Amino acid sequence: MLSKNKALVVFSGGQDSTTCLFWAKKHFEEVHAICFRYGQKHEQEVVYAQRIAERADVPFTVLDLSFISQLAVNCSLTNQAITMDRDKPADTPPNTFVPGRNLFFLSVAAVYSREHDIMNIVTGVSQTDFSGYPDCRDSFVRSLNVSLNLAMDEQFVIHTPLMWKDKAETWQLADQLGIFDLVRHDTITCYNGIPGDGCGECPACKLRKRGLETYLKSKV
Secondary structure (H helix, E strand, C coil): CCEEEEEEEECCCCHHHHHHHHHHHHHCCEEEEEEEECCCCCCHHHHHHHHHHHHHCCCEEEEECCHHHHHCCCCCCCCCCCCCCCCCCCCCCCCCCCCCHHHHHHHHHHHHHHHCCEEEEECCCCCCCCCCCHHHCHHHHHHHHHHHHHHHCCCCEEECCCCCCCHHHHHHHHHHCCCHHHHHHHCCCCCCCCCCCCCCCCHHHHHHHHHHHHHHHHHC
16 A cells, blocks of 8 residues: 655756755655666766765665667757757747656656555656746646556655746745755756756756846845
């Protein structure tokens, strides 16, 4: 039987998932973290994810989903030959969108959860700071939650603590959880794999920086 007191965090070692990891530790008695290698250029994030999981004292599992990069041949995060979009193009997802990534991540997370009697699955997707990724939308997560429950005849609950928070509010939540400095200096959000403030040029860094500046101004 799935335990309502246990949670699994889909964990990349970035700003959002790290905030979610410590949010989960606040709300559940037992927390696990699962991380994926999927052929991403910024695979250094896995190293940082493990360090943060050790610091948080949660079990950490890394799984190889490199088949994703074999499918996502037109994505700049998984194909070295493609130059990354610096800004979101009109009417289409940016080329940093990895088709199926969250679908696969959450599906695998559900199987892991079933085998470890975990009811709650936590992911850091957000629709508020929408980057053009359709698999970050609330409607997708809700739909998949129903499908996973039907597929395995279970009652998983997918939690999205950041769904309606912008990046400034995500920084605020990290601060409230007492992990502001950890998130700022020891996470990898950067698509180029640079920790902390990152490269400053990729879309993920720009979004993170704008949110941080907005939050810091609000505290003055």
